[in-house]
Amino acid sequence: MELIASRLVWITWREAMQQALYGEGGFYLRERPSGHFRTSVGASPAFAEAVLRLLAEVDEALGRPAALDLVDVGSGDGALVTQVLRAAPPEMAERLRVTAVDLSPPPADLDERVIWTCDVPAGTTGLVVANEWLDNIPVDVAEQTPDGPRLVLVDPETGRERLGGPPEDPDLRWLERWWPLPVAGLRAELGRPRDEAWAGVIDRLGHGLAVAADYAHPVDNRPPLGTLTGYRDGACVAAIPDGSCDITAHVALDACAAAGERAGAISTTLTTQRQALRDLGLTGVRPPLDLATTDPSGYLRALARSGQEAELIDPAGLGGFGWLAQRKP
Incomplete structure (x- = not known):
């Protein structure tokens, strides 16, 4: 037992997530998200169509600028920007400047009109979308003790x-404001790095x-033990930060x-x-049954579409996502 214990390497969860996801040979540098979990983009082209409608609203509000940006942060395989670009009306497509932001290399079949980069471009004029990006920004985990919050350390190979020690002062202030831990044993994920990452998007x-x-x-309903978990091959797995799964x-x-x-x-x-998607026209309403008699093929297409929309707005699934939208003039 002592021999096994001596091999353990204790680091913070933030360090472990960074190493497992984005370090040499990390999960997101070698894997595409679509191979491991279902996203809104992969669930239905209706999601990209809703983003296109939102982009059109932004375009109108900006007075139809000569160059209109669409930036997809955490683009994965570039599916969202590719779908939007191909569905955009010609007048918009001519002005559209499409950027996919991801640390992984671009897919071989990427549309040549898409700019692939590691950073959000500065001075963006248009729409920036970060779909399931913030949840993969590494964070530390803290646990309340009788002596105050303490960082949780993890061994990357075993997950033990x-x-x-205590978190740094900025994280302690973040905890006090955004995730109070009134009872020993409760846990929190320290979201300050995500705040900073999102502020960087707004700044650009x-x-x-x-x-x-x-x-x-929300702050008045944080999960008492946090939400840290792993995903691999479509299944929820133990959060072991050894690079074998999404954390x-x-x-x-x-x-x-x-x-x-x-x-x-x-x-x-x-x-x-x-x-948000209902406001953009997605309802999930089934087509009228009499359409099955007058236009059987059209009925089946409309039925499939309504099922896709229903999945995107299901409050127990993808529809339960939070949507944060912030504007700059």
Whole structure:
């Protein structure tokens, strides 16, 4: 037992997530998300169509600029921007400047009109979408003890944990404001790095709208033991940060919203994906049954479409995502 214990390497969860996801040979540098979990983009082309409608609204609000940006942060395989670009009307497509932001290499079949980069471009004029990006930004985990919050340390190879020292003062202040831990044994994911990442997006947005869509929770209903988990091959697995699986945790979008406002956002909407997509025209309503008699093929297509929309707005699934939308003039 002593020999095994001596081999353990104790680091913070933030370090472990960074190494497992983005370090040499990390999960997101060698894998595409679509191979491991279902996203809104992969669930239905209706999601890209809704993004295109939102882009059109932003375009109109900006007075149809000569160059209109669409930026997809955490693009994965570039599916969202590719679908939007191909569905865009000719007049918009001629002005559209499409950027996919991801640390992984671009797919071989990427549309040549898509710019692939590691950073959000500065001075963006248009729409920035961060779909399931913030949940993969590494964070530390803290546990309340009788002596105050302590960082949770983890061994990357086994997933075993132990308590370390207290968080840094900025994280302690973040905990006090955004995720209070009133009882020993409760845990929190320290979302300050996500706040900073989102503030960076808002800072680089020149004019237009930035949207973050992710699993989220509000300050008055944080999960008592956090949400840290792993995903691999479509299944939820133990969160072992050895690079073999996705490591994710839900997002304190309300804290990100406050960070975005400090970075210059002039308006904030915090809602659910269900409501946001319904506002963009997705209803999930089944086609009338008499269409099956007059146009059987059309009925089947409309039925399939309604099922796809229903999945995107299902409050117990993808529709339960939080949607944070912030605007700069």
